[in-house]
Amino acid sequence: xxxxxxxxxxxxxxxxxxxxxxxxxxxxxxxxxxxxxxxxxxxxxxxxxxxxxxxxxxxxxxxxxxxxxxxxxxxxxxxxxxxxxxxxxxxxxxxxxxxxxxxxxxxxxxxxxxxxxxxxxxxxxxxx
Numbered sequence: 001x002x003x004x005x006x007x008x009x010x011x012x013x014x015x016x017x018x019x020x021x022x023x024x025x026x027x028x029x030x031x032x033x034x035x036x037x038x039x040x041x042x043x044x045x046x047x048x049x050x051x052x053x054x055x056x057x058x059x060x061x062x063x064x065x066x067x068x069x070x071x072x073x074x075x076x077x078x079x080x081x082x083x084x085x086x087x088x089x090x091x092x093x094x095x096x097x098x099x100x101x102x103x104x105x106x107x108x109x110x111x112x113x114x115x116x117x118x119x120x121x122x123x124x125x126x127x128x
Contacts, residue, residue, distance in 0.1 A: 002101045005071045006080065009099045010109060012066050014060035015051075024051050028107040036089025036097060036113035050111065062087070066099075072124050079117070091115050100124055112121075 007026060012077070014023040014054035024047065033053060044050045057064045064082035080088075080097045090097040098120035102110040114120035121127070 003071065004074060004076050004101075004104055005069045007103045007106060007108065008066060008069065008076045008101045012058050013103075014066075015054040016063075018053055018055050018059055022057060023054065024048070026107055027051055027054075028104070028109045031107070031111070032108050033111040034113065036115045041088070044111075050108070057088070064097075072100075072126070074104060075100050075124060077120055077124055080113075083118065089113055089115050 009022060011026045014026070027047040027050050029047045031044070031047045031050045033050050035041050035043060044053050056062065062082055062084050064080045066078040067081050068079045070077040078101065080099055085095040085097045088097055094126070096116065097115045098111050098117055100110075100112050100114070100120055100123060101108055112123065114123060
């Protein structure tokens with residue numbers, strides 16, 4: 001079985017290639033994805049929505065890439081890199097966006113975006 005970090009890296013790799021079918025195998029049916037701030041965009045409520053959103057965000061339109069993964073048991077904290085981070089709730093002069101991805105039984109079950117590293121670490125239960 002793949003580790004949590006490997007599942008997340010594979011998911012982003014498949015999303016970049018727009019491989020919906022293989023990506024869908026890595027996302028649970030009841031998976032959810034929540035924005036960095038309310039109103040930034042509608043949260044994803046099922047696996048199909050998560051797959052479509054991940055392909056859109058990682059694909060040619062936005063080119064978001066995961067970086068600096070920190071494995072936290074069944075979760076991974078990643079920093080997202082890309083040119084259009086402000087679209088997804090990143091703030092500041094040099095916008096940064098962080099994400100916690102939860103994996104269970106080799107499938108992504110929850111994704112949550114955070115506008116800053118401190119918020120993401122606090123949500124993960126780690127002091128910055």
